[in-house]
Amino acid sequence: MAPAEDDISIEEKRVYAGTAGRTDAFVATGSGVVRVALSADKVGAFDMVARDAARDVAVLPRDDGPDLVGIATAEGLRVAKVGDEPKFGAPAGEPAVAAGVHDGAFLVASEEGALDRMSVEVIDGRPTATVDSRVGTVSTPRAIDGPLIAAEDGVYRVTGGGGTGADGYDVVSVGLDDARDVAGSGMPLAATGSGLYWLGNGWMTALTGTATAVAADGDGHAMAVVDGDLWTRDGDEPNGEHERERGQETDGWDSEDWRAADLPVDEEALALGYGPGVSVAVTAAGTLCVDAGDGWRHQVIGVRDVAGVALALVE
Template sequence: MAVGTLARGLCPAAENGLPMAPAEDDISIDEKRVYAGSAGRTDAYVATGAGIVRVSLSADKIGAFDMVARDPARDVAVLARGDGTDLVVAAAPDGLSVAAVGDDPEFAFVDDDPAVAVGVASGRKGVIVARENGAIERVAFADDGVAIASTTRFGSVADPRAVDGALVAAADGVFRVGEDGLTDVGLDDARDVAGAGMPLAATGAGLYWLGNGWMTAREAAADAVAADGDGHAMAVVDGDLLVHSDASGEWGEETWAVAELPVDEAAVALGYGPGVSVAVTEAGTLCVDAGDGWRHQVVGVRDVNGVALAVVE
């Protein structure tokens, strides 16, 4: 079923006061160090109302986690910069907060304009930021640091909620960010978008993919969606976590299946890293799947707003 039309074309806990309850399938710290040395490390940054929690992952092995910023965060994105240092960018009530990816990230505010959502811009040319007042901007950073190099405003939307790639989710629909400004590409009550690969949208009426106009994947309230740009995607629809799996490139209803998390909690934030899927629940449990089923770790925070993954080594 097609919905609308496309207008013009179209991511030491104890010392920080966090509980250290282990996952049921947790492994020893020594084993984690050995595994990380061979499989590499990815850090998941979780934006919450209490601050930003970083969780170290090596494939589906969950390592140390700690609170790396104590200012409330509404969203978070990781900007990979090739030869330069990657950045973690957080949208916060007090503005845009930025830190360099590494062992000891130090977040600092680079402006004081309240932000509600942030995502990596197409072509990784900085980040797209949705401000509290509805303004949509692209913010680029200095090549050698976290200072803002330029800010470009594209227009404004009503009640922005999420940003991913060139897509913005807002109360009045989905918008595409282009050099000429914002283009309304349809739908209503958009709650989340995925701009990597096949464009996807989670709305109050359902989950949609972009075919000949917006096509319905599921008819029920959808609250979150994420994709890796390589055919893999997840979505939260009617409280269930759905996973897309279809090697032929189809995106219809039959290509989505309910995934059973290892905890009886609703997922609210979704993200992808190299070879891993991450879902964070409303109760503060991080779940990760590297292809062999879900593992989980309670990270001890609630009011979860978003998650983004950064490759560290």
């Protein structure tokens, strides 16, 4: 595999996980899932941990054991424990096109638009997903994050407590059209064919153009790809600089609160994700870029057909 683009010695790569902690980035691609070890903005080893063509990837945090990584495949959802040697269990459910995490379980969308909540049990030492309940259906699902689903005809939200769906969960349309991606942590965000939107008093325009990807960390940091360019938003700062300049009280999610970001490579980002203290962008050419607050560093991981990225804390 290609060497790191940054000036990181082999010795650093051997010891970094033990000194600064490790986060694994799982990249879903048409040829399989690549795991990339990160320590802050240092990129360590990377390898192919699943050979299934992956359409999406999500990480389910757990308090009583290692986090779980789930991949959406043409055979269903496959799940593995996050660790040094993740081993994926047998596929479960229907052919899947999108996967996310909501309320302590995986939320998976099928090719036909069915939305299932799926829990995980360990069988013969390998975690295997099982369908708990059918939440509802949407038209041509594209992405899931938290309670939000991006679909061809707009954005949907999973609701709970008294709904008509199984186990009290339901899915309702919340507007927009041609949704490409969503961010459900903190401020709800939606990337659509006409722009990037945030949910205030209805959907409000953040950036105009063709928005194809969006991610947020729940603490006010967010990234989005609009017309092929990467835009970022810093953490929440009530009544910040832009609001003071305009003499207005705003929620700080309109166009003035986003800034263009320069990746270290001239490539379009396709997948965006956040981990503990880091943001990650994976490009169409198969380059993983990571920023821990001091600027972007990058590593060519040699894959194409990138479909998603999810990060998990290992150490």
